[in-house]
Amino acid sequence: MTGAPGTVPSRSLFGRTRAEVAAALPDREPVVCPLCLQPPAPLATDFQGLSLARCRRCGLQFHSPRPVLEQLATAVYGADYHRPDESIADARHQRHYAHQLSRLAKYLDSDRRRVLDVGCGAGAFMRFAEGAGWRVDGTDMVVTDAARTTGGCVWEGELPTIDFGGARFDVVRFNHVLEHTRDPLLELRCANALVAPGGILLVGVPNVGGVSPWLKSWQSRLRLKSKRWRHYAALHHLWFFTPATLRLVAEAAGFDVVRWETPVMGRSDRSAALTGLFRAVLETGRAGSLLDLYARVR
Ligand SMILES: [Zn+2]
Numbered sequence: 001m002t003g004a005p006g007t008v009p010s011r012s013l014f015g016r017t018r019a020e021v022a023a024a025l026p027d028r029e030p031v032v033c034p035l036c037l038q039p040p041a042p043l044a045t046d047f048q049g050l051s052l053a054r055c056r057r058c059g060l061q062f063h064s065p066r067p068v069l070e071q072l073a074t075a076v077y078g079a080d081y082h083r084p085d086e087s088i089a090d091a092r093h094q095r096h097y098a099h100q101l102s103r104l105a106k107y108l109d110s111d112r113r114r115v116l117d118v119g120c121g122a123g124a125f126m127r128f129a130e131g132a133g134w135r136v137d138g139t140d141m142v143v144t145d146a147a148r149t150t151g152g153c154v155w156e157g158e159l160p161t162i163d164f165g166g167a168r169f170d171v172v173r174f175n176h177v178l179e180h181t182r183d184p185l186l187e188l189r190c191a192n193a194l195v196a197p198g199g200i201l202l203v204g205v206p207n208v209g210g211v212s213p214w215l216k217s218w219q220s221r222l223r224l225k226s227k228r229w230r231h232y233a234a235l236h237h238l239w240f241f242t243p244a245t246l247r248l249v250a251e252a253a254g255f256d257v258v259r260w261e262t263p264v265m266g267r268s269d270r271s272a273a274l275t276g277l278f279r280a281v282l283e284t285g286r287a288g289s290l291l292d293l294y295a296r297v298r
Pocket residue numbers: 033034035036037055056057058059060
């Protein structure tokens with residue numbers, strides 16, 4: 001899992017043929033909608049032969065049948081999933097992290113600065129937030145050496161399996177993590193128990209309802225793309241959220257949404273005014289390709 005949106009594994013199955021993916025991930029399991037407990041309708045098959053589906057009732061999109069997580073752990077989340085250079089946030093991630101921290105600070109008293117970063121990856125956010133005066137602990141399926149050298153505690157495993165010893169946090173943050181999990185509703189229910197009274201849940205995910213993904217989906221449906229549905233990144237994304245469906249999951253887990261934004265990760269090497277204007281238009285219209293949701297425990 002990654003704390004850094006937009007990054008992909010360096011040596012991975014990404015871009016490989018259907019046959020190579022089928023050989024590396026031979027076993028698939030059907031998934032029911034965690035909200036409605038119903039099997040989904042097929043939505044599409046991507047260029048690597050991976051199955052996208054959509055709940056008929058609530059519209060939540062997800063990967064089904066999907067590769068079993070034990071095989072994903074080996075074939076996708078290998079030792080090189082987090083590159084060493086991801087341990088320090090680059091300029092565009094620093095801007096994004098600074099924005100998230102400033103938004104979180106608006107919702108919290110000034111003495112409440114304890115964060116749990118679920119899926120902390122190489123610890124880039126942990127380091128950045130520590131530098132800004134926050135106390136940050138983390139979790140990940142496999143904790144990296146880089147994350148262990150941050151100032152916080154790190155726990156290894158899926159969130160529902162971790163014993164935090166009664167610890168509570170002012171912020172529980174899932175930044176580009178929830179879409180990788182076995183069951184996002186279960187993850188957020190666990191988060192609900194970990195957020196201290198008055199605390200905040202922050203969930204960042206790709207937004208398949210954004211303008212750019214929406215256009216790519218139509219290009220995929222109309223067979224105008226050679227690598228159809230590549231933007232869903234189904235190889236490591238198991239859930240595909242829109243603002244509406246992420247809200248449904250958060251509410252079902254006992255949260256009330258207080259804010260959502262659709263940030264655009266501007267590339268630092270493309271700082272032209274036009275790019276900045278395009279980004280501002282998408283963010284104002286809440287049509288960007290990322291989705292950041294802030295919520296309180298109900
Ligand atoms: Zn559903």
